[in-house]
Every structure is written in structure tokens, then in C-alpha cells.
Amino acid sequence: MLTEMWSLRGRYKILHFTWFAFFLSFVVWFNLAPLATQVAADLNLEVGQIRTLAICNVALTVPARIIIGMLLDKYGPRITYSLLLIYAAIPCIAFAMAQDFGQLVVSRLALSIVGAGFVIGIRMVAEWFPPKEIGIAEGIYGGWGNFGSAAAAFTIPAIAAWLAFGAINPQTGEALLNWRLAIAGTGIIAAIYGVFYYFNVQDHPPGKVYQRPKSARGLEVTSKRDFLFLMLMNVPLSGILMVLAWRLKKIGLYGQGVLILILLALVGLYLFQAYNCWSANKELLSGKKRYAPEDRYNFSQVAMLELTYLANFGSELAVVSMLPAFFEGTFTLNATKAGMIASTYAFMNLMARPGGGLISDRLGSRKTTMTVLTAAMGISYLMMGSVNSGWWIPAVILLTMACSFFVQAGEGSTFAIVPLVKRRVTGQIAGNVGAYGNVGAVAFLTIFSLLPEWLSGGGEITPAVIGQANTIFFQMMGVVALIVAFLCWFVLKEPKGSFSEHHEGEEADISETMQKKMGTKAID
Template structure:
């Protein structure tokens, strides 16, 4: 497969078209960060308000990934991906034309749904590549598509400058048309959504797209798994409650609207639980028993959810704090600190495909997952040693960047390894499993960022944090990430099972046909 990656024929054409779809959703999802300072100055926002908008950017991604996983299994990846790409233009245009803080918040909440697009391509790629090659294919999809966030950070300020001929906001003497730049990302995504719809199919010729019997909730195959699923769904509601609490802390929600937000979260969790009950009603009432060959263990899904907390969840959190970490640790200019911090995200291009490739080649997807997750834990523990005065001067900065890149390799390779396993758990509900696992990544990000924001207060006893307290809280934060990684890594070794047919030529339920063998 390695020699055919650059081909634009057959399944490789679908792979390239699909990772680019993911790339555009991440360009859209992260289009605020590089222009946040300009938006704040132009709209007259205070620090709390711009942070509120940033929180809104991830608020609905958690439930959206769950819901889109259901829609994906029902309607197929072609129409689902095309729809979310076209939809992206709506919140982008709303944000670009907003005149008040409230309008910015509503637009950003709607735009956070676009961040759920990732899960769609997981099933599309799985339909086109056999189990023995699924790791590298999913790794390329995830790693190259994920680069959309870095591409947005690197280019949108330049694009906003090019578009300044039509007006814009002046910040430090530079005119940037942030409205046109953000609108442009949505328009490009929508155009590509139409192109994608007419350029791909859900499966190769001769294959049938397997759909679950019901899509209101994840189908499980035993009573024990039902209760496991119900328990693992609780953190979704809990993390949304944390987000609501943070919105209250920055003043967006008040004593009247905060209880309404909590009520809405409870209603959503109740609807989600009722959907699971309806889907599995016959199993619960004893009217249905799954034959052995059709069963799967939900424990597999639960452990993959935990791995995605510690790899993708930690990546989102670390990417958010790393520029300020380098700036405060080494007393660097903001621009230099930002460039050094980008080394973490840039590893995605190679690390995530490498994780998938290792999963394909090492002969055990389970052991590869465990190895990479433990490596992640060790990497974060090493990063906790980076403190002011520990690594000094240019050699110290270089060593810190090398440690960061070492850690980020295991983080992102672990992400690739996770999604080398997801499509092999149970084929007909791959979309829902991908959605649940992906949503747990966002659960981890919000949880980690909440801990990160509170650590200086805890360590400093509630007083204004001193540089020493900030350094101690940064070190503690990396230690928390490292310990969590080690724990989940050991769970992979002892509780994760090697999926049946991990390295087979055909997926579950497929039979060799002349049309399929020609793909």
C-alpha cells in the first residue's frame, strides 16, 4: 500500500477526497483562533467574552459526534459528509455578519457541530480498505485531515490581509478583513461538499453498505453491555454540565439561564438513554438473543473511548496551552513561542499515519495500542521536567522542543492506532462507535482544560498565581496527563481484546467477488 498512496485511482482516490473533506472541516472549526485578537478589537469584546466564544466552539461537538455517528450508519458517509460541509457555510456566514456578542455566540455554537465531521470519514475509509490495511489508511485520513487546524492558524491571518482591500479591522496598524476570511472558509467547504457528493460512493462496486437495524442508540449484544453503555454515556452529560458551569463563570449564563442549560443537558441525556433503550428493547425483554458469531464486547468500545481521552483529548488541551507554556518557561516572544509550540501539531502529518502503520505491521493491534499509550504517558512525564531554570538557554529550548515532539509522536500515533481498531469492533455500527470514541476525545479535552485552568488556584491557595505557582501547575498538569496515559495503557494490555479478523483481506460479513477483487 505504501507505494500506492499517491495514486488517485480507485480506493486511493476516495481516501484523498475524504481526508481533504476532513481537512476543510478542521479549517472551518479552527478559523477563529488566528483571528481572535482582531475579532476582539473590532467588536469591542473583553477577555471574558472572547474566551466564552472559544468555549462555545467546542460546546456542541460532543453531542454532535454522537448524533452524526447515528446518521452516518443510517444514511452513509457520502451524503452525511456532503451535508455537513454544505452546512458549514451557514454558521460561518452568521459569524462573519454578526454585529453583537450574542450573535457571535449563537454562530459559534452552531459552528461547533462542524467539528464532528471527523467521524464520518472513519467509516468511509473502512468501507474502501481491507482490515489488513485499515490502520495506515485511517491514519492518513486522520493525520492529514487534522492538519487543517494548523493550516488555519498559518494562513488565515494572511488571507484576511489579502482581503483587506474590501475593508476590515485595524490592529497594531495592520488591516485584517476577518469577516471575509471566515466567510470564505465556509463557502469553500460548501463548494467542496457538492464536489464530494458527486465524486465518491459509499462502497466499492460489488459491496453492500451494512446498516444497523435501528439507529436511535448503539446496538449492543448482551445485557451486561447495555449497562456498560449506559454508564459510559454519563460523562457526556457531565462534561456538558462542566461547559455550562464555565459559561456561568465568565458571565454568559446567569442565575436564570444556567439552570435552563442544565435542564437542557438532562433532557438530552434522557433522550439519548431512551434511544439506547428503544434500540435494545428486544434484548432487554428477552425476546432477542444474539448468536455467538454476531456478538461483540462493548468493553472494546469503552477502552477505546478511554484511549481517545488520553491521546486526542490531551492533544486538544496541550495545543491550547503550549504557546503560553513556552513563553512563560523560557521568557520567549509570543511569535517565537507559537512557532515552537506548532511542532506539536505538525507531528500529525507523519505520526498519526505511523501509528496506523505500526498497528498494521506489528501483528497485534491490541499490543500496539498499549505500547503507544504507555509511551504517551512516559512522554508527558518527561515534559513535566521542563521548568524555568531546568533547561537553560538555546540548548535547553532545543531539548524541550525535542521532548515535545517525542511526546507528540506517541500521542498522535496512539490516535492512529485507536482508529485502526474502531472499524473492526462491529461493522454495521462503525459510525456510532466512531462517534462515541470521537466524542470522548472532546470530553477529555474539556476535562483537561478545566483542570489546567484550576490548578494555579489550587496550588497557590486561591491567591494571584506567581511565576513559581504557574510553573508548578504546568508541571503538575503534564504529570496528570502522563499518569492517565500509563493507567489506560495498562488497561489496553490487560482488558482490550484483539479484534477477530484484524489482518484479514475482507471485513466482517464480506465475501470475495470478482468486482471486489478488482478494486
């Protein structure tokens, strides 16, 4: 595969066009982090407000990934990805035109939906690559696309400075950043590529059938016990949005009355989702339908993948959102230098996520790969918690890159398993697993935003307090990762057909398609 990859024909063309779609969605999604200090300075935002914007940046991605997964299974990845990229221009332009914190929050919440694009490519790549190569293919898609966050951190400050036409801040003597044009520009570029993507890809190879669930309203399960498990695992998806609503109320964006209305709406959202899941599984629950043993899957596998993605991708989103400011404050660097150093964390996506997928393909056990990488990630975060201003910066960069390798290789390992659980609901499974990544991100970032206040006892937030908060933040993510690694070892199971030539049901699909074609020719 690696030698054929640059042919830009057939499935490799689809892979390259799709990872670049994901790359642009990540550039858009993380176009705030490297410009956060400039936005704060221009609009007189407090530290808590900037950290709240970072939470908003990943908030609506939680329900969006569920909804996108449903639309994906029903309509296919081609049109779904194209429309999402075109949509990206709207919140980017709105954010660029914002004049106060409230407008920033609303536009950033709308922009967080763009982060759901990841789910779409998972199904697209799975349609074009067999199980024995799914790890490396999904790893290339996820890793090279995920590099968009590093590209944003590395290039957007320089582009914003160029767009400011050399203007200098008279107080600091540093170059001003035209963050408005830079952020709007990323959305416009994504929209243009969305049109290009629609006219240059196909949902599946010729001769294959795009398997769709009987109902895209909710995730199909194959036992009554799994349905109850699904309802339980759906609780955090609405619960984390309640946490975000409370956080926005805490910083004064709205009052107690509005908070109560939002909480009631989120309860309604959970009930609506539960009803849709019941509708998709009502024949099973009423006893009218029973699945043959070969057609069943264990939802516990989905739940474990949700937890692994909470630990790895959730922590990555949190770290990418805070790392530029972390380096800027810890080592007294300007925004451009801090952004460049912070980009080393996401830079590892180019190798780590494909590497995790490749290891998963070659090791012969996707479960062992997942467990080892998650444990190594936990240890790396514990080491990151000891970084302070006394460290040698090159050593910090090496540690950051090592930590990033295990985080992103773990992500690659997670999505080397996702397409193998149940093919016809791959979009929805990917949506649920992906949403848990954002559950983790919102949880981690909420704690991160509150730590300085807790540690200072409501008093002055000094650099020492911020340093202590950063230490606890990294240690917390390390402990979570070690707990998840323990669960992986005892709960996660090896998927059936992990290294076969065809996806589950694929040979039957091809045979069925050929029979239909032959039948048509006979009639003609």
C-alpha cells in the same frame, strides 16, 4: 498500498478526497486558536473569556459525533460529509460578524458541530479498505486530515495579516490581523468543497453492500450486561456538557435560573438517548432476541477505545487550543511566530497518525501497539510539564514533536481497531469513541481555564501563576495517559479478524450481491 496510493483511482481517490474533507473541517474547527489574541484585543475580552471560547469550540462536538454516527450508518458517508461541510459556512460567517462575547459563544458552539466530521470518514475509509490495511488507511485519513489544525495555526495569521492590507497597530507597531475575513473565508471554502465531494465519491465499492443497523436510533449491543455498561458510559457525554454549562454561568454569561434549565435539559438529553438505546435493543432486553456467538461483540472493547481516545485526542484538542498562547507567553513571541512553533505539534499528524496505523498493521498485535503508544504519550506529557522560559527553543520544538508523535500515533492505533469491532454499527461506535475525545478535551480545557484562578487564590494572575498552571496541566494529562495505558494492557482484547483480507460479513455481502445480479439477469 504505499506505492499505489498516488494513483487517484478507485479506493485511493476516495481516501484522498475524504482526508481532504477532514482537513478542511479541521481548518474551520481550529481557525480561532491562532487569532485568539487579536480577537481578544478587538473585543476587549479577558483571559477567562478566551479560554471559555476554546471550551465552546469542542463542546457540542460531543453530542454531534453521536448524532452524526447515527445518520452516517443510516444514510451513508457521502451525503453526510457533504452536508456538514456546507453547514460549516454558517457558523464561520456568524462568528466573523460577532460584536460581543455572547455572540462569539453562540457561533462557536454552533461551529463545534463541524468537528464531528471525523467520524464520517472513518466509515467511508473502512468501506473501501480491508482489515489488513485498515490501520494505515485510517491513519492517513486521520493524520493528513488532522493536519488542518497545523495548517490553520501556520497560515491563518499570515492570511489575516494580508487581508488587513498592511495595517499596523499604532500601540505595538505589529501588523493588524483581519480575523473576521480570515475566519469567514475558511467556512466558505469548506462549503464549496462539500458540493465537490458529493459529486465525486461513492459510499462503497461496486459489488459491496452497505451494512446498516436495524435501528440507527441507538447503539446496538449483544448482551443485557453490555446494555447496562452502555448506559454507564453514556453518562459522561451529558455530564461534560453540564460542566460546560456551569463554566459559562461562572463567567457571567447567564444566571442561576438559566443554568438550572440547561441542566434539566441535559438530563432530558441523557434520558432521550437512553430511550433510543432501549428502542434499538428492546428485543434483546425482553428476551425475544439472542445473538449467535459469532455475531456478538464485547462493549468493553468500545469502552476501552473511548478511554484511549479521551486520553490521546482529548489531550490533542486541548493542547492545540492552548499551545500558541503557551509559546507566546513563555518565550515572549509575537502571534505569528508562536503560531508557527505551535504548529509543529499538529504537523506531526502527517507522519505520526499513519505511522501509528502502520505499526498497528505490521506489529501483529493492535492491543500491544495501543498500550505502548499510550504509555509513551504519558511520559512525554510529563516532560512537557517541565518546559519554561529557560529552555532552548529548538529543544522545546523537538520535545513537542516527540510528544505529538506518541499522541497522534495513539489516535491512529485507536481507529485501527474501531472499524473491526462490529462492522454494521461502525458509524455509531466511531461516534461514541470520537465523542469521548471531546469529553476529554472539554474536561482538560475546563481545568486549564480554572487553574490560574485556583493557584492565585482569587488574586492577581501573574506570569508565574500561569507558568505553574501550564506545568500542572501537562502533568495532569500525563498521569491520565499512564492510567489508561495500564487499563489497556489488562482489559483491551485483540479484535477478531484484525489482519484478514475481508471485513466481518464482507464475503457474504459480495456473494449475496452477485446472486441478486445473476437472479435479475435470469429473469430478464
